[in-house]
Amino acid sequence: MTPSEESFHLDSQASGRQVLKAIAARFSTRSELLPNRKTIYYDTFDWRLHEAGSVLEVNTDDRATTLRWQTPDGPLRELLPPDGVPAFAWDLPAGPLRHALSPLVEMRRLLPLVHLETSGEALQILDDNRKTVARVVLEETSAIRPDETGQRQSLPLTLRAIPVKGYQKAFDALLQMLSEESRLEPAPTPPLVLALGAIDRQAGDYSSRLDLRLEADQRADEALKQVYRSLLRTIIANEPGLRADLDTEFLHDFRVAVRRTRSALSQLKGLYPEATVSEFRREFNWLGSLTGPTRDLDVNLLKMADYRALLPEEVRADLEPLTEFLERHRGLEHRRMVQALAGKRYRDLVERWQTFLDQPPAEGELPRNAATPIGELASRRIWKAYRRVLEKGEAIGPETPPEALHRLRIEAKKLRYLLEFFRSLYDAEGVTRLVKALKQLQDNLGDFNDFVVQQATLGRLAQQMIDERLQPAETLMAMGRLQERLENGQEREREGFYRRFEKFSAPGNRKRFRRLFKQQERPER
Structure with missing residues (x-):
């Protein structure tokens, strides 16, 4: 196994030259000319590579452009054409790197985080046979x-000790010399983190997950404003990528934050004046409706690979006219959505909502739940939502229509949102176990609903294609066969519901819900 390279920071070129001179005096060396190098670090907007403990970079010099993905299991590399930096994992040539990267980033675009421009000099450490057994590189780097803005910032002068496979002892001797004789200590900060800090960024500075720190005795109206502020930050953070159409997940995260906001406004009542709540509920409902058509078409396009896989290979190409139809309509809907988001109604909503959230706590006569401790209100609402899920789930039988499972899916989603809003108030392990069980039920209900909706959508799309005189007979036949496959999937998920619900409603989970959220019986306020 090849050891990892080590980096050391130096305070000046003079001290760097001194170290190189000391290395040359201690070991047999050969000078190496280094071409200037440009490096671009990439990650998804939601930092999927960083969260996986990996780093993706593209290095370009006068010899080649190389994509390098450093993972916990080691590096993977891919030579690229000079102008061939991929936007998505599926743009990479087929091979090990694409195979490993695709499941991690999925449909997210690879975005540049920071550019580096590096120049330097190097020494090769040689053995008695004049073979290179290690390398030392002294580098000056600017982060951009x-x-x-092109903001540029110089990084600390860096000395890199680079191992060569099969020569561990030589590398150890080099590190020992740098530590004992040159008094160098390994750089404490990874290069990417250092470069991001130089341009005022931080790895992991965006996540769609709620990360709140609520206190059980907080006033409920103020605690909920913390939730709403976090959701508004998510909405605003995703706006630029949504408008620029960088990838489909910007709109997805935007819509989830809007949906969570709507759910909280509907479920957690008696905190603010009713007229205020009604106004914002109406406007966020409008925002959800505005963004829905584009998201629906996104989902259809993302499903196309699955659709093709459901059909015999010889007829898969017959779905291509459907793909083109969806892409054309999706482009139209996206333009309409972006135009509306640039309009006064949306700008006013964001400004009024931000102003409302920034207002100090209300005084005097308050709505009935405003001053209630959030721990009490959250427990009451979660317990009620949980009981509703149990009641509706227990009523599902073989003859129950699909609409009832759809309503159960909505109730389960409401419960999930409440658990996400208030999980910091409760035992973390207990809530995590309940969320896991609930998510498994939601996955089943969501897949069942998707099969129902997709069948209806295919029927509607077929009629639209006929109306627009875009109805190749083979495409309509393929869509019909696809509807049959989707109906089979719907039946499988329906059969799987009982097992998932039984697991969710098992005695152990009932005890956890009761222990965490059940309070002394008191009238609902």
Whole structure:
């Protein structure tokens, strides 16, 4: 196994030259000319590579452009054409790197985080046979923001000790010399983190997950404003990528934050004046409706690979006219959505909502639940939502229509949102186990609903294609066969529901819900 390279920071070129001179005096060396190098670090907007403990970079010099993905299991590399930096994992050539990267980033675009420009000099450490057994590189680097500002910042002068496979002892001797004679200590900060800090960024500075720190005795109205502020930050953070159509998940995260906001406004009542709540509920409902058609078409396009896989290979190409139809309509809907988001109604909503959330706590006569401790209100609402899920789930039988499972799916989603809003108030392990069980039920209900909706959608799309005189007979036949496959999937998920619900409603989970959220009986306020 090849050891990892080590980096050391130096305070000046003079001290760096001194170290190189000391290395040359201690070991047999050969000078190496280094071409200037440009490096661009990439990750998804939601930092999927960083969260997986990996780093993706593209290095370009006068010899080649190389994509390098450093993972916990080691590096993977891919030579690229000079102008061939991929936007998505599926743009990479087929091979081990694409195979490993695709499941991690999925449909997310690879975005440039920071540009580096590096120049330097190097020494090769040689053995008695004049073979290179290690390398030392002294580098000057500037970090540059990948935006119109082009903000540039110099990074600390860096000495890199680079191992060569099969020569561990030589590398150990080099590290020992750098530590004992040159008094160098390994750089404490990874290069990417250092470069991001130089341009005022931080790895992991965006996540769609709620990360709140609520206190059980907080006033409920103020605690909920913390939730709403976090959701508004998510909405605003995703706006630029949504408008620029960088990838489908910007709209997805935007819509989830809007949906969570709507759910909280509907479920957690008696905190603010009713007229205020009604106004914002109406406007966020409008925002959900505005963004829905584009998201629906996104989902259809993302499903196309699955659709093709459900059909015999010889007829898969017959779905291509459907793909083209969806892409054309999706482009139209996206333009309409972006135009509306640039309009006064949306701008006013964001400004009024931000102003409302920034207002100090209300005084005097308050709505009935405003001053209630959030721990009490959250427990009451979660317990009620949980009981509703149990009641509706227990009523599902073989003859129950699909609409009832759809309503159960909505109730389960409401419960999930409440658990996400208030999980910081409760035992973390207990809530995590309940969320896991609930998510498994939601996955089943969601897949069942998707099969129902997709069948209806295919029927509607077929009629639209006929109306627009875009109805190749083979495409309509393929869509009909696909509807049959989807109906089979719907039946499988329906059969799987009982097992998932039984697991969710098992005695152990009932005890956990009761222990965490059941309070002394008191009238609902």
